[in-house]
Amino acid sequence: MHTLRVTKASSHKLQSRFCWVYRNEIAAYDEAIQDGDRVRIESHGGAFLGIGYYNGASEITVRVLSFEERSIDAAFMAQRIERAWHKRSDLARQSNAYRIVHAEADMLPGLMVDYYNGYLSLQINTLGMERLRPWIIDALIAVAQPKGIIEKSDAKMRRKEGLESAGGVIWGEVPQRVVMQERGVAFEVDLHAGQKTGFYLDQRRNRHVVSGYVRGGMRVLDCFCNAGGFGLHALREGASVHFVDMSDSALVQVAQNLTCNGFAPQTITKADAFDFMEAQVASATRYDLIVLDPPPFAKTKREVEGAMKGMGFLLASAVKILEDQGIVALFSCSHHVGIGELLTLALHVGTQEGVMLEVLELLRADADHPYILSIPNTDYLSGVVLRKISF
Numbered sequence: 001m002h003t004l005r006v007t008k009a010s011s012h013k014l015q016s017r018f019c020w021v022y023r024n025e026i027a028a029y030d031e032a033i034q035d036g037d038r039v040r041i042e043s044h045g046g047a048f049l050g051i052g053y054y055n056g057a058s059e060i061t062v063r064v065l066s067f068e069e070r071s072i073d074a075a076f077m078a079q080r081i082e083r084a085w086h087k088r089s090d091l092a093r094q095s096n097a098y099r100i101v102h103a104e105a106d107m108l109p110g111l112m113v114d115y116y117n118g119y120l121s122l123q124i125n126t127l128g129m130e131r132l133r134p135w136i137i138d139a140l141i142a143v144a145q146p147k148g149i150i151e152k153s154d155a156k157m158r159r160k161e162g163l164e165s166a167g168g169v170i171w172g173e174v175p176q177r178v179v180m181q182e183r184g185v186a187f188e189v190d191l192h193a194g195q196k197t198g199f200y201l202d203q204r205r206n207r208h209v210v211s212g213y214v215r216g217g218m219r220v221l222d223c224f225c226n227a228g229g230f231g232l233h234a235l236r237e238g239a240s241v242h243f244v245d246m247s248d249s250a251l252v253q254v255a256q257n258l259t260c261n262g263f264a265p266q267t268i269t270k271a272d273a274f275d276f277m278e279a280q281v282a283s284a285t286r287y288d289l290i291v292l293d294p295p296p297f298a299k300t301k302r303e304v305e306g307a308m309k310g311m312g313f314l315l316a317s318a319v320k321i322l323e324d325q326g327i328v329a330l331f332s333c334s335h336h337v338g339i340g341e342l343l344t345l346a347l348h349v350g351t352q353e354g355v356m357l358e359v360l361e362l363l364r365a366d367a368d369h370p371y372i373l374s375i376p377n378t379d380y381l382s383g384v385v386l387r388k389i390s391f
């Protein structure tokens with residue numbers, strides 16, 4: 001195996017279990033290293049730090065696979081996947097769909113695998129992980145015993161790694177639609193089309209927490225609803241729900257999910273959420289609970305200011321159209337806009353709108369998307385649930 005030596009600063013970061021080496025943190029390396037090769041990572045002083053894989057085309061040039069000196073082989077992959085699978089066994093009591101491998105958070109950088117009621121959806125984002133593909137597939141079949149595996153490796157990141165996108169059924173059979181259950185609510189998931197690897201699994205716990213505030217007869221707005229996750233849980237509690245999203249395919253799924261659960265038809269609107277909220281403010285419509293779950297507005301630090309403006313507008317509009325004592329759940333799926341930023345924003349909006357906002361919940365991604373303290377980017381989904389109080 002080739003050897004690569006990192007700077008002092010990077011050595012310290014790896015010792016504290018950070019698992020990336022940036023290009024400018026490489027102090028010296030074996031010239032024969034090829035992209036995708038596995039490397040032995042050494043500190044500036046020559047001590048063993050870990051084993052990773054290399055891609056000179058990527059700013060994140062080395063990703064760590066192991067902090068132990070061991071061979072990376074079929075047994076390694078089987079152990080990693082088995083460990084990730086067992087870690088999620090508690091979630092199986094709430095749902096039959098959850099993420100079983102979450103990249104760095106499971107020490108398998110570049111690999112994501114979701115389980116949907118017997119089927120697996122797989123995404124390989126890096127060249128180094130691509131090289132481990134046969135072991136990954138074998139381990140998944142042995143551990144999860146799926147009926148089929150579909151690949152959805154269409155991430156932009158693959159292009160940065162010099163890889164073509166890859167997709168389709170790669171093992172067994174995967175039907176067009178799989179029906180899964182989440183705490184008694186059924187969802188039809190189109191594994192061949194849907195966004196991400198199929199469904200927003202990371203919001204599972206938050207859908208449950210937010211539905212805990214719903215009472216029969218409440219008027220709920222599920223804005224940026226995708227397949228209707230929050231709204232469907234609210235319907236189960238006896239609310240009526242207005243679903244809003246700009247994606248046709250998402251709204252088709254909402255309608256299918258209403259039918260699938262035997263719920264009465266609800267209002268479903270295809271709209272840009274910003275235009276929709278503006279129009280609602282101008283109208284006399286009022287809600288008891290609003291969910292705002294937009295896509296990531298700040299993928300980089302530079303985009304944070306714009307993201308805060310956008311989210312500020314959404315939250316201010318929600319506060320305006322909420323009844324007194326009404327509740328708003330605001331989410332950010334960007335590492336750069338976390339709980340602190342959401343609370344700062346809420347304080348500002350409360351002042352601007354002349355209301356008090358009571359903090360009911362501080363939320364993050366569910367346990368199948370682990371937040372590893374030494375890998376800050378694994379903290380990427382934040383939410384606040386606020387009650388509007390007008391005195």
Ligand SMILES: C[S@@+](CC[C@H](N)C(=O)[O-])C[C@H]1O[C@@H](n2cnc3c(N)ncnc32)[C@H](O)[C@@H]1O
Pocket residue numbers: 199200203224225226227228229230244245246247250271272273274293294295333
């Ligand atoms: C994070 S997902 C929502 C997930 C959903 N709440 C759930 O629990 O499954 C964001 C959604 O926002 C939609 N979207 C993105 N930009 C939008 C916009 N400007 N107006 C309305 N919907 C938008 C996307 O189509 C996507 O369905």
